[in-house]
Amino acid sequence: MDIEAVREYCLGKKGVTECLPFDEYSLVMKVMDKMFVLIDLESANKICMKCDPEYALELRERYSSIEAAYHFNKKYWNQIFLDGDADDRLIRQLIDHSIEEVVKKFTKKMRNEYDALP
DSSP: OOHEEEEHHHSSTTEEEEEOOTTTTTEEETTTEEEEEEEETTTTEEEEEEEEEHHHHHHHHTTTTTTTTTTSSSSTTEEETTSSSSSSHHHHHHHHHHHHHHHHHHHHHHHHHHOOOO
């Protein structure tokens, strides 16, 4: 999977938008204005995403291409190198998991707004 495929997959999800809030190389994907993925446009080879803390550790132990995310809370964020041993199917599953991790922290009002989206 390349960064354009990651971007397209993310944008195909309900309530997702993209922006460049930090610099011109850090493309942030948000669901209902909450960040769930950061795509590194400069390296064009890695993404960072939110993850359940226990699952994050399990993934880091199992895959050499998954590490604690640089510049993020390493308890909740992993970085995945797209040319490593994490296949496309796993990357899509992790993107979905990242969205779920963000959505489950929504307020009731935000959850209702999210659920009402087409």
